[in-house]
Amino acid sequence: MNRTETYDAAVIGGGVMGCTTALHLARGGMWVTLIERAGLCGEATGRCGGTLSLMYVPAVLVPYAMRGRDLWKDAARWLGRDIGFNDRPGLDIAFTETDGEALGAEMGLRAAAGAPIEIIGGNRAREIEPALSKDVTAAAHCAQDGHALSYLSGVIFHRALSGAGVDVRVGTAVQGVEGGDRGFALRIGNGSLRARRIVLAGGAWMRRMIGWFGLDVPIICRVTQETISERMRPIVKSGIRVFRDISLKQAANGTVLVGGGRGSRWVEDADRQDIELEPLVVKRVMRDALDSARRAVPDLAAARAVRMWTGIEGIAPDNMPVIGPLPGAEGMFTIGCQRSGFTAGPFMGRLLADALLERQPEMPIFLPAFDPARLLTMAPVDRARGVPTV
Template sequence: MTTIAKPFDSGSAYDTVVIGGGVMGCSTALHLARAGMKVALVERGSLCREASGVNAGTLTLHMTRAALIPYAMRAWQMWMDAEKWLGMSVLATQAPGLTLAFTKDECELLTLRAQARREKGAPIEIISSERARQIEPGLHPSLLMAGYCEIDGYASAYLTGRAMTHALRSADVKIFENRQVQSIDSGDSGHVVHFAETKEPLRARRIVLAGGVWIENMLAMLGVHIPIKVLINQLIITERIRPVMRSVLSVANGLLSLKQFANGTVLIGGGWQGDGNRDQGGIEARPQNLVGNMRLAAYAIPALAEARVARIWLGLEAETADAMPIIGDVPGVSNAYVVGSAHSGYTSGPFMGRIMAQHILDQTPDLPIFNPARLLGMQMPVA
């Protein structure tokens, strides 16, 4: 698939324009700028306020796909070192990580998943229920076994945008917030990005699409069709309660993520779905899913029965047809790149941006990228 080269010769105001100001887009722009490129970053809202700013902020290997463990481990260290490379804290906190198994089937699933992740380098071990309760005394007594990982923790998704903005400005990246991209003209001499508002277009030699769930729409502007699935994840935050847990928890069936912050609030997630779509975003929570998520949380940690819900919200997550990231050259379009759609994308985001920048800079990425061309002609599996 190719695009028709348009004979404009506008010159390139920027070496690279990155479209999409989430963690991956910001990290890509930052690493390119620090390598000497003149970079512009475009975001339709505020930086890191879409999926990157409303997710659970969990930095866990338990819920990361096995093939992405090496990426997540490098990104985990980047989050822990955020003050060094961003110049500002995101309150990254290391905490023990436990995945819980309450049934025989969950024990089998936990054992298989832990083994697959260990083979990719994750320091996950299977421990007895007794040892798990030594780490987390508040666990339900019916626990049979658990997976334990010391490389776990969380960061403040809310503070991510502030830290990224600080770093990008320090690197002289030109930030354009509240700019909705309407179309992109691509030709041999570069790219021109047009906006829905009456704004001057941006011109650049290279373009990077980092729009999360909107990558499908962005690629369509270049004449490329790659389907991207949209997940509408529900999240719950409680009022402050006494300390009832000190680890990051999940359940082997994948339906729970759970942690308590220093201020006493508890964040409950696990991918339970709400209603929404790519165009309208999150529309409405599903009450039955909220109840199911909270009941599972209160079963894992019985003391959570005393917690009251303070707020619920919806976050969008992108997924490709093979559930692996899309990082590399846009098929058939010169000097166009795409990065995104990584499972547990917040966890791996900083490192995904780094290897995208390394590829653009003709450096050998620290780990292999994920060629977008493999997804041409694929269809999303039927749920």
């Protein structure tokens, strides 16, 4: 490969979106650098629950999530190492008639988009998962859900990226980007580097990155918690979610991971998360999440939390991804802010790389629904109402 001082592409942000985009660009013949301010997959990607579910994504993203799940299952082939994938049917449960109806309506849209989801009653749900509470009145069941060990993703991507010839720069924050006739200049530390194309893959920092180009978009950040229990005897096999509340799953080593919950917090600026999340609030959110988990699975009454952490992600007001060319700067692209983005991430990155390599992507990626330009005229998120879920 003829390597000049100007990269064909610089990808900024080393989560699942940036890593897969960089990997496929390099495998497609481009000279690529991936720049990550900390370690690869140290933010949302490595902190997430690793659930690969078709039941959490907006309906239009179901086909993408199905392909993403398949890619994680097949990680040994394209990433060089297995990521601890296991098939884990999902159950989204409701306790009240009202929630049961809302669950049925939401899941119907996902089923119509191709997800193999069936609506079942409480008794059938308990046949599938005997540990479920007798208070469960209805559930959605997706036999094709799965799980992967998201915390392994950084190590696995690093090896694959280096093997593909990507110039991986960790511990390197990009401070800004200037455009020009001969491509872009990226400011890093005391120096700079040049690239013909830029991919912004900053997750919760996407709004700030887009701001480098004088554009303000109403991306907001959401902070969620994950709590892990001590090892317990085998209790649940499925990935369980309480409708519009927490999710829980038990690992092979017996620990139970409880994530999300009604206590998720909206924050304006990703870097202020520690300031905006006071320890007492975090404690309450964790306690509420564990209470919900115990209500769903009474055998978790004895579960003791050993550790909790938070993660942060960027969300657009319409809850759709922000993927495509950035207006006003040829050669500048974004990828991220995707609901349940760990699931579909490997596929979205591959699709964007194919588009940049001028190959026909397997599914459309430059869709109006994903277009960053749509955000320029969009109202900010109404925090009280949240964002649409389907």
